[in-house]
Amino acid sequence: MISVDIIEDVADIRNPLKEFLSIQNDILFGSISESVEEYLNNFPKEILPDVLILDIGLPGISGLSAIEIIKEKLPETEIIMFTVHDEPGKIFDALKSGASGYLLKNTPLDEIKRAVIEAANNGAPMSPSIARQVIQYFDKRKTVKESEILTPKERQIVNYIVDGQSYKMIAANLNNSIETIKYHTKNIYKKLHVNSKTEVVAKAFRGEI
Amino acid sequence: MISVDIIEDVADIRNPLKEFLSIQNDILFGSISESVEEYLNNFPKEILPDVLILDIGLPGISGLSAIEIIKEKLPETEIIMFTVHDEPGKIFDALKSGASGYLLKNTPLDEIKRAVIEAANNGAPMSPSIARQVIQYFDKRKTVKESEILTPKERQIVNYIVDGQSYKMIAANLNNSIETIKYHTKNIYKKLHVNSKTEVVAKAFRGEI
DNA sequence: TAAAATCCCCCATCTTTGTGGGATTTAAAA
DNA sequence: TTTTAAATCCCACAAAGATGGGGGATTTTA
Numbered sequence: 001m002i003s004v005d006i007i008e009d010v011a012d013i014r015n016p017l018k019e020f021l022s023i024q025n026d027i028l029f030g031s032i033s034e035s036v037e038e039y040l041n042n043f044p045k046e047i048l049p050d051v052l053i054l055d056i057g058l059p060g061i062s063g064l065s066a067i068e069i070i071k072e073k074l075p076e077t078e079i080i081m082f083t084v085h086d087e088p089g090k091i092f093d094a095l096k097s098g099a100s101g102y103l104l105k106n107t108p109l110d111e112i113k114r115a116v117i118e119a120a121n122n123g124a125p126m127s128p129s130i131a132r133q134v135i136q137y138f139d140k141r142k143t144v145k146e147s148e149i150l151t152p153k154e155r156q157i158v159n160y161i162v163d164g165q166s167y168k169m170i171a172a173n174l175n176n177s178i179e180t181i182k183y184h185t186k187n188i189y190k191k192l193h194v195n196s197k198t199e200v201v202a203k204a205f206r207g208e209i
Numbered sequence: 210m211i212s213v214d215i216i217e218d219v220a221d222i223r224n225p226l227k228e229f230l231s232i233q234n235d236i237l238f239g240s241i242s243e244s245v246e247e248y249l250n251n252f253p254k255e256i257l258p259d260v261l262i263l264d265i266g267l268p269g270i271s272g273l274s275a276i277e278i279i280k281e282k283l284p285e286t287e288i289i290m291f292t293v294h295d296e297p298g299k300i301f302d303a304l305k306s307g308a309s310g311y312l313l314k315n316t317p318l319d320e321i322k323r324a325v326i327e328a329a330n331n332g333a334p335m336s337p338s339i340a341r342q343v344i345q346y347f348d349k350r351k352t353v354k355e356s357e358i359l360t361p362k363e364r365q366i367v368n369y370i371v372d373g374q375s376y377k378m379i380a381a382n383l384n385n386s387i388e389t390i391k392y393h394t395k396n397i398y399k400k401l402h403v404n405s406k407t408e409v410v411a412k413a414f415r416g417e418i
Numbered sequence: 419t420a421a422a423a424t425c426c427c428c429c430a431t432c433t434t435t436g437t438g439g440g441a442t443t444t445a446a447a448a
Numbered sequence: 449t450t451t452t453a454a455a456t457c458c459c460a461c462a463a464a465g466a467t468g469g470g471g472g473a474t475t476t477t478a
Binding site: 168182186189 | 433434435436437
């Protein structure tokens with residue numbers, strides 16, 4: 001049995017949801033509020049919710065800023081963000097603040113139920129388009145931040161490339177074999193997403209390295 | 210026998226020079242004037258000077274602007290500019306106007322005599338520091354201006370190279386054969402004194418093209 | 419009008435690059 | 449201590465680049 005709370009100001013969305021969750025026998029429907037303020041007024045709560053469905057575009061305290069507040073009072077509660085827009089920035093702000101799911105309001109009711117269950121079981125339910133963005137985010141994080149960072153050796157080689165030196169010359173300068181230089185250059189190309197020395201030089205001069 | 214005229218306003222320089230030249234038996238000392246205006250008033254002249262020593266910093270009509278005027282009236286006369294400063298700009302203005310020599314006023318008298326003779330024989334007497342500048346000038350002219358100027362086509366190709374494009378791609382973009390692109394690239398390399406695309410890119414980004 | 423530039427194309431040859439593997443060593447982190 | 453990240457080196461092959469020729473066409477300019 002999973003207890004669920006809802007904070008949603010739009011009646012047309014709130015009511016059907018309330019109706020639907022009420023009749024589910026594996027879900028214990030808890031409180032429903034129209035604003036964060038109202039929700040917090042009901043504290044302390046008799047039944048601590050396992051899951052909170054939180055609208056992101058609330059009047060007064062926004063759902064986004066509510067996350068931290070609520071997480072502090074209900075650390076065990078999984079928060080699923082509920083929104084009409086899939087604004088990239090808000091998604092990550094929400095996830096960083098501690099939300100564990102992110103659903104679009106056009107999600108079918110039974111999908112929402114599944115999401116609630118998934119969240120309660122430490123899952124991370126999110127609409128496909130949201131999920132894609134999250135993936136991309138980590139993709140970038142992995143490729144721009146971690147994997148695009150050049151090692152000292154690679155930087156050194158980039159400098160020689162910018163100087164217009166050939167593999168042979170660079171190898172001589174660094175007392176390495178040509179193959180070593182080629183090996184590093186290959187990795188540099190992968191990290192910078194290029195495939196020629198000229199592109200490396202251009203990137204270097206644009207300060208993109 | 211070489212006839213020499215002088216236009217020099219500073220007495221301390223004019224007089225020793227006059228004295229010295231007067232006693233030379235291979236030099237026919239002509240007129241001496243303190244200004245261009247005064248010099249021109251003596252026209253028409255009975256003896257046309259082979260050489261005119263012309264101060265550059267004269268009051269009234271400057272020596273610099275006098276060159277063209279005098280050259281028109283005395284096209285056969287070699288003009289030696291006489292100056293205390295070796296201002297780069299003036300040197301070239303003078304040479305462009307038709308001066309054939311350029312001496313600093315600290316030049317020893319016997320050197321001046323040699324310069325007069327040299328000028329009369331279609332030489333180009335000039336003080337060492339002046340000469341150096343002239344050499345540099347032509348050096349730049351030859352390498353930076355005339356021979357390093359890229360044709361429109363070449364510039365176009367440079368842009369593609371900077372974009373990291375291969376010969377094949379450039380050829381496709383410009384509707385030329387690869388060979389044409391290679392031909393132009395060869396010429397670009399010669400003009401820029403480089404021998405690889407990476408060097409071209411580097412130069413381009415440094416604004417050296 | 420006759421040089422001088424500029425542009426277009428082709429050939430041949432050799433070097434350099436770009437790419438895809440794989441192997442070893444070493445130092446640092448887990 | 450095992451895993452991981454970095455660095456080192458090697459092989460091989462196809463593609464691209466660099467270099468030196470040559471032959472024309474057209475346009476500028478002296």
